[in-house]
Amino acid sequence: MRTTELVERMLAGNRFALAKLITLVENRHPDTALVLSAVHQRCGHAYVIGITGPPGAGKSTLVDRLVAALRAQQHSVGIIAVDPSSPFSGGAVLGDRIRMQSHYLDDQVFIRSLSTRGTHGGLARATRNVAQLLDAFGKDFILVETVGVGQTELDVMGVADTTIVVLVPEAGDTIQTMKAGLLEIADAFVVNKADREGALRIRTELEMMLQLRPATGWKVPVLLTEATTGKGVAELLDAVLQHRQFSRTSGGSDAHRAAAxxxxxxxxxxxxxxxxxxxxxxxxxxxxxxxxxxxxxxxxxxxxxxxxxxxxxxxxxxxxxx
Ligand SMILES: Nc1nc2c(ncn2[C@@H]2O[C@H](COP(=O)(O)OP(=O)(O)O)[C@@H](O)[C@H]2O)c(=O)[nH]1
Ligand SMILES: [Mg+2]
Structure with a gap:
């Protein structure tokens, strides 16, 4: 099928065409720029939420809960699960699929995983382009989950309008060695697995570190969640929506988008x-x-x-x- 035809079908709501175009863009097919240019007029509606943090912190479980909360408000959702460490779509992503299976049958939720395979090194670029396709497709919210705390993850999070950094009570060491970059990109911190010992202590540590951050007018919240039970997830979504409001009124998101x-x-x-x-x-x-x-x-x-x-x-x- 010709690329222009695929674009037409995708814009008309065909999920199969969307999946094909995502693969095309992921593989940097020569038509990539053409496709993105053709869908550009339809972009700009979706709000991108990034979720990053060490493996096992509970990101996928949180994503699953956030999706449920967004769906309850009739929002359509796209999920991009990015695994920079994997040259294959294996391991972590397979676990993510199992955890997110409650949304697999919901045709208002589109899930896609991306790994370094196929992206020709530009994982952040591929992520942004896939988000653009989901945006053009009409998704209200796009959740980008990425594993790890390295430079690639920081780059991938550049795609997000609001970035959530997820840690766990045992993350004391992570916090000590936490890249300054991670502290800078966080619009909200989450201490997940708050059912475990030490959550409050980590929260205090984070809040102290955040005081050293230059003031931007946005006070980065540190929230406690229990993704497995859903406790604290409504508050997290509230914080995201507040940050969206803040960015809109402060002009922060305009500047962000202009630079992007x-x-x-x-x-x-x-x-x-x-x-x-x-x-x-x-x-x-x-x-x-x-x-x-x-x-x-x-x-x-x-x-x-x-x-x-x-x-x-x-x-x-x-x-x-x-
Ligand atoms: N005790 C506890 N376990 C959790 C919580 N959230 C997630 N988990 C578990 O932690 C493990 C890793 O979760 P997952 O969402 O895959 O983490 P990810 O690697 O960050 O995506 C799973 O076994 C989850 O069931 C929580 O709030 N409390
Ligand atoms: Mg995961």
């Missing part, structure tokens, strides 16, 4: 240029030059600079693989 749009523009250009360059080299446009470089007859730097100065060569590159 510029970054996206530059990324798309870089991706398109390198894709076309690779295509033109593969198509044999510069075989002679490549041979000279390989034989060491011309140094790679000189060759590259010469090519950059040659408009005809650049034109060939830009025309290839369109």
């Amino acid at each position: 749009r510029q970054e996206e523009f530059i990324e798309v250009l870089q991706e398109e240029i390198s894709r076309r360059l690779e295509a033109s080299l593969e198509n044999g446009h510069f075989t002679g030059l490549l041979q000279q470089i390989k034989r060491g007859e011309i140094d790679p730097y000189k060759a590259a600079l010469r090519m950059m100065a040659d408009e005809e060569s650049l034109r060939v590159v830009l025309r290839t693989g369109q």
Whole structure:
């Protein structure tokens, strides 16, 4: 099926077409930019909630509860489960599927997992693009769950309008070694498994750390939850909606979105240029030059600079693989 036809079907509400387009974008098919450009007019409605934290903290269980709360208010939901550590869709994601199965039969909930497989290294970019597709599809809320506390997770959370960092009472060590980045991106902290010992102590520690954070006008709440029973989940959703309100009135989300749009523009250009360059080299446009470089007859730097100065060569590159 042609890509434009898939886009039409997706925009008309076809879940199968949506799934196909997500795969296309995840694999960075040459039509990726075309697809995203075609759906762009329909984007901008969905609110993206990011949930991150160490493995086993209870993120998926919380997501499941948040979805139930959102569905009770008739909101449609998309879930993206991102596993940066896995080259396959195995392990954690399989567990997530089992935990989220209560929503599998709900046709207003669309669940997709993403791993480093297929994304060509740009997991944050792939996540953002999948969120855009879900947004265009008409989802009201998109929940992005990502495992871990490393740089990739921080990048992935850049996609979220509100970021929730989930910890557990035993996370004392995590807090000591917690990347400053994690403290900075959190719009809300959750101490999950509050049925266990030490939850209040962790909350106090977090609140003390948060006092060191430069004031932004938003007071980052530290909430206690028990995802398994649902205790504290309504308060968590309230906090998210309050943060949304805060961002809207303070103009924070406009600034966030403006910066994201510029970054996206530059990324798309870089991706398109390198894709076309690779295509033109593969198509044999510069075989002679490549041979000279390989034989060491011309140094790679000189060759590259010469090519950059040659408009005809650049034109060939830009025309290839369109
Ligand atoms: N005691 C307790 N266990 C929980 C709670 N929330 C989640 N769990 C359990 O913790 C384990 C990991 O949960 P999961 O949602 O998969 O964590 P994730 O790796 O962060 O997504 C599961 O066995 C859950 O049932 C909680 O509030 N209290
Ligand atoms: Mg999980």
